[in-house]
Amino acid sequence: MALGSSITKAVIPAAGLGTRFLPATKAMPKEMLPVVDKPAIQYVVAEAVGAGLDDVLMITGRSKRALEDHFDRVPALEATLEAKGDDKKLRTVQEATELGNIHYVRQSDPRGLGHAVLCAKQHVGYEPFAVLLGDDLIDSRDELLSVMIATQQKTGGSVIALMEVAPEQISAYGCADVSAVDGEDYVKVNALVEKPSMEEAPSNLAIIGRYLLHPQVFEVLEHTAPGRGGEIQLTDALQELATDNNDGGGVHAVIFRGRRYDTGDKLSYLQANVTLAVENEELGEGMKSWLKTFVATL
Numbered sequence: 001m002a003l004g005s006s007i008t009k010a011v012i013p014a015a016g017l018g019t020r021f022l023p024a025t026k027a028m029p030k031e032m033l034p035v036v037d038k039p040a041i042q043y044v045v046a047e048a049v050g051a052g053l054d055d056v057l058m059i060t061g062r063s064k065r066a067l068e069d070h071f072d073r074v075p076a077l078e079a080t081l082e083a084k085g086d087d088k089k090l091r092t093v094q095e096a097t098e099l100g101n102i103h104y105v106r107q108s109d110p111r112g113l114g115h116a117v118l119c120a121k122q123h124v125g126y127e128p129f130a131v132l133l134g135d136d137l138i139d140s141r142d143e144l145l146s147v148m149i150a151t152q153q154k155t156g157g158s159v160i161a162l163m164e165v166a167p168e169q170i171s172a173y174g175c176a177d178v179s180a181v182d183g184e185d186y187v188k189v190n191a192l193v194e195k196p197s198m199e200e201a202p203s204n205l206a207i208i209g210r211y212l213l214h215p216q217v218f219e220v221l222e223h224t225a226p227g228r229g230g231e232i233q234l235t236d237a238l239q240e241l242a243t244d245n246n247d248g249g250g251v252h253a254v255i256f257r258g259r260r261y262d263t264g265d266k267l268s269y270l271q272a273n274v275t276l277a278v279e280n281e282e283l284g285e286g287m288k289s290w291l292k293t294f295v296a297t298l
Helices: 040-050 065-070 075-084 087-097 113-118 145-155 167-172 216-222 234-243 266-278 284-296
Strands: 009-013 055-060 101-106 129-132 136-138 158-164 174-180 187-194 205-213 251-255 260-262
Touching: 009 040, 009 113, 040 055, 040 065, 040 087, 040 129, 040 136, 040 145, 055 065, 075 087, 113 216, 113 234, 129 145, 136 205, 145 158, 145 205, 145 251, 158 174, 158 234, 167 205, 187 234, 205 234, 216 234, 234 251, 260 266, 266 284
Parallel strands: 009 055, 009 129, 055 101, 158 251
Antiparallel strands: 129 205, 136 260, 158 205, 174 187, 174 205, 187 251
């Protein structure tokens, strides 16, 4: 794999059960929960395509057919909207189907994020690729993927995204021990720990759901034993890539200081809806007016 080779493929694991949002996710994939007027997964696909990653592979599971349907055409609906002259709604419906080339593969057993990424091996081949977790929404005004791609072009290895969190929150994340790289904005990853206690954490730098991975990660994942929670952890594979002298090019990180929403968390999901509704062209003014009135009554 040549240093500086272009990255065009994105993998989006979407096989999770969404238990934190039950009963809403009993019959609907958590990725299809709406954020204002679009399902959360559409924001993630749009982010990938916007960064030039127009070959998208979703790792799905049982009861995830709605994901495929959402990104597929619905000729009858489009014809009805066209006949009504409702061009605005027609454009919003077509927006999802025109995002990029979207493929699907099933993760037969829910064996963790590392296993979900391994399911992409045949599609990706031996080239660098991105992994975007569907729970993480990155505000479209804040650059992350493009910065990570540029970093991967420089280093040739794997690149992860980190974000500072309060020390008491670090046990909910993978955590990184890092060191500075002279003259660069990115950092070198020395070690990774999955969901450490506050006392055991090497820093307050949490791994968030954006990765640029060297294809060597597949070979590592094939022999990665189940870790925390009995699942194959991507963090464990990245730890090996960061510490072993192999062909994987090491692991570096970009520290993200922009706006991120965790749509897998109820409070953050609601905050994402309110924030994006306030900034919505149609809803913004009405939402802000209502919020001022509502907050005044608290």
